[in-house]
Amino acid sequence: MTDINFAKGKVRTKSAAAGARDAAAPGGEGPPLRWDIIELLFFAYRDFVGDADHVLEAFGFGRAHHRVVHFVHRYPGLTVADLLGVLRITKQSLGRVLKQLLEEGYIVQRAGDHDRRQRLLYATAKGETLIAKLAGLQTDRITRAMRDLSPSEAAAVSQFLRAMIDREESDKVLESLLEHHRPAPRD
Amino acid sequence: MTDINFAKGKVRTKSAAAGARDAAAPGGEGPPLRWDIIELLFFAYRDFVGDADHVLEAFGFGRAHHRVVHFVHRYPGLTVADLLGVLRITKQSLGRVLKQLLEEGYIVQRAGDHDRRQRLLYATAKGETLIAKLAGLQTDRITRAMRDLSPSEAAAVSQFLRAMIDREESDKVLESLLEHHRPAPRD
DNA sequence: AAATTTATGTCAGTCATATTGACGTATCTA
DNA sequence: TAGATACGTCAATATGACTGACATAAATTT
Numbered sequence: 448m449t450d451i452n453f454a455k456g457k458v459r460t461k462s463a464a465a466g467a468r469d470a471a472a473p474g475g476e477g478p479p480l481r482w483d484i485i486e487l488l489f490f491a492y493r494d495f496v497g498d499a500d501h502v503l504e505a506f507g508f509g510r511a512h513h514r515v516v517h518f519v520h521r522y523p524g525l526t527v528a529d530l531l532g533v534l535r536i537t538k539q540s541l542g543r544v545l546k547q548l549l550e551e552g553y554i555v556q557r558a559g560d561h562d563r564r565q566r567l568l569y570a571t572a573k574g575e576t577l578i579a580k581l582a583g584l585q586t587d588r589i590t591r592a593m594r595d596l597s598p599s600e601a602a603a604v605s606q607f608l609r610a611m612i613d614r615e616e617s618d619k620v621l622e623s624l625l626e627h628h629r630p631a632p633r634d
Numbered sequence: 635m636t637d638i639n640f641a642k643g644k645v646r647t648k649s650a651a652a653g654a655r656d657a658a659a660p661g662g663e664g665p666p667l668r669w670d671i672i673e674l675l676f677f678a679y680r681d682f683v684g685d686a687d688h689v690l691e692a693f694g695f696g697r698a699h700h701r702v703v704h705f706v707h708r709y710p711g712l713t714v715a716d717l718l719g720v721l722r723i724t725k726q727s728l729g730r731v732l733k734q735l736l737e738e739g740y741i742v743q744r745a746g747d748h749d750r751r752q753r754l755l756y757a758t759a760k761g762e763t764l765i766a767k768l769a770g771l772q773t774d775r776i777t778r779a780m781r782d783l784s785p786s787e788a789a790a791v792s793q794f795l796r797a798m799i800d801r802e803e804s805d806k807v808l809e810s811l812l813e814h815h816r817p818a819p820r821d
Numbered sequence: 822a823a824a825t826t827t828a829t830g831t832c833a834g835t836c837a838t839a840t841t842g843a844c845g846t847a848t849c850t851a
Numbered sequence: 852t853a854g855a856t857a858c859g860t861c862a863a864t865a866t867g868a869c870t871g872a873c874a875t876a877a878a879t880t881t
Contacts, residue, residue: 480769481776482708486811487795489701492679493722494800509837514676521669527858535680540839542859564848564857582667589668592797600790603783607791608674610779613681624673698867714829727868729830751828751877 498584511544519554520570520578532618685771698731707757707765719805
């Protein structure tokens, strides 16, 4: 790129013709776009998973490993098919990660009682220790973020997050999470 | 894997020795881990970005493209360095995505007024249309999720998300997002 | 004016995580 | 017995990230 001042003109400094919905547009726009929440979700989630990323790196693991051990820990006896549904990935993708976690002793599998084709997954003590460490960091962040909220406001946060989740195609895990509106944590 | 019923024993069905923090542990545990919020954040974010993913696929773009056009649209005149800071990626990673978006006319760049080394980035009408479409979908989800919240509860959600974000190392964009506690959207 | 630093772009190689498609085996069900 | 299901695996590919090295133009410092 030898030249500079390419692409003059056709630069948009005001969003006057964006969708048909921006609050700036005077015509038949819908409700204003929630740029604030959209960006807050992006940054909040980035930093939320960032907590875990640093620890995982030291173990030679990635986010994929975290997710697998997490759900296996939380829902003991989860089958491979269940896990694929929750994570929404293919079994080939899961394969590598699962294999590594099995080999390194973070999770184990047993044949299903009724259906011996199934592989029921369980976290080992080693796996639970890892997950507890990661959940501890994330809990600290959540606790800090909720410190100044009243109980009813904290409940509103929970309600909001629940309502953000798709209901159709909800699997076993999601059902159990959404079913019982767990009361505020006993503390 | 020819054999079955491998890995018997050493299976943990109760989390009695996890961290030192699980509410089930009787010893010196800390506050309970917020498994509920941790999982709600995972699923809520998964479905939140899923809205955009489907549309992006039709354009041959990925999430990386979305993030770039989004921030360029929202903060016109952003420099490449700013963008790298916000996205927390390397310039090599940004390079391919940025190049593609420039070539296909979703964003343009101009030399900086004071510092002509800088490339100030702007979204074109084409880029804004794309972003408005994606933000529309995400706004619909947010609006649905906030439908049953009172204004003060909605404010609590916003406050919670803000408090989830790391303050240190906040860049220009993050500052402007966190600075003015924007009041409830005018509707 | 020359030297250095800064902002950006790019080449080359690698890694993690995801994909589709095909195929094999054990096991359950009709 | 035949077919469907649950799981594992081989192969090839794509995306989005990384490190390291190097080039250019422009600003800044000496």
